Amino acid sequence: MKEYAEKFYKSDAWKKCRIAFIKSLPDKTCNRCKEKPGKIVHHKEEITPLNINNPMVTLNFENLEYVCQDCHNKEHHSNLAVREDVMFDSDGNLVKNIPPHKKQRCFPLRDRGGGLQKIHRSHTREGGTIKESR
Ligand SMILES: [Zn+2]
Numbered sequence: 001m002k003e004y005a006e007k008f009y010k011s012d013a014w015k016k017c018r019i020a021f022i023k024s025l026p027d028k029t030c031n032r033c034k035e036k037p038g039k040i041v042h043h044k045e046e047i048t049p050l051n052i053n054n055p056m057v058t059l060n061f062e063n064l065e066y067v068c069q070d071c072h073n074k075e076h077h078s079n080l081a082v083r084e085d086v087m088f089d090s091d092g093n094l095v096k097n098i099p100p101h102k103k104q105r106c107f108p109l110r111d112r113g114g115g116l117q118k119i120h121r122s123h124t125r126e127g128g129t130i131k132e133s134r
């Protein structure tokens with residue numbers, strides 16, 4: 001977790017914004033899969049040191065998305081090489097994830113209207129890191 005982001009995620013402004021955003025949603029299911037209940041408020045435009053003080057990015061409902069844990073992990077894993085022993089919690093922090101046993105590594109590629117089938121990737125294991133290539 002980067003320090004600048006940690007401050008933001010702990011701020012009252014964000015906590016209030018997050019709650020208000022969830023309240024404003026007519027449908028509390030995940031915006032992505034529309035199956036599971038939403039859990040995480042994700043920033044579509046990622047928060048960086050450059051925009052962290054810009055409420056039009058950080059606190060703008062237009063920039064927020066309500067997603068379940070799985071979809072949030074996919075979103076971030078699709079951009080980053082992430083170790084399998086960490087995951088994102090409800091505030092977007094990286095936390096330790098102890099998998100029950102061998103978790104399935106490849107995501108089920110269900111076609112729900114065109115979004116997912118383009119995600120074809122191979123996973124190779126290198127010293128504990130999953131590298132994803134497309
Ligand atoms: Zn979902």
Ligand SMILES: [Zn+2]
Binds near residue numbers: 076
């Ligand atoms: Zn996110």
